[in-house]
Amino acid sequence: MALTITDECINCDVCEPECPNGAITQGDEIYIIDPALCTECVGHYDEPQCISVCPVDCIIVNPEHVESKEELQAKYEKLTAQG
Numbered sequence: 319m320a321l322t323i324t325d326e327c328i329n330c331d332v333c334e335p336e337c338p339n340g341a342i343t344q345g346d347e348i349y350i351i352d353p354a355l356c357t358e359c360v361g362h363y364d365e366p367q368c369i370s371v372c373p374v375d376c377i378i379v380n381p382e383h384v385e386s387k388e389e390l391q392a393k394y395e396k397l398t399a400q401g
Contacts, residue, residue: 320353361394
């Protein structure tokens with residue numbers, strides 16, 4: 319399940335540098351998460367780092383991109399193989 323950032327985002331800038339996959343970028347109004355790059359930190363950490371540092375709890379599971387832990391692991395392996 320890729321994550322998404324809700325409109326409660328306050329643009330505090332703490333999540334972007336924590337993402338090991340570079341999935342978080344500044345959007346027009348709030349930060350956004352690219353579901354093609356988000357592995358919920360599977361392969362890197364035990365829990366999503368962006369959620370850990372978010373002061374307003376605005377990062378949630380994206381219901382449009384539901385993936386199992388196995389699918390997230392496969393995505394991680396593909397992303398890290400590409401260098």
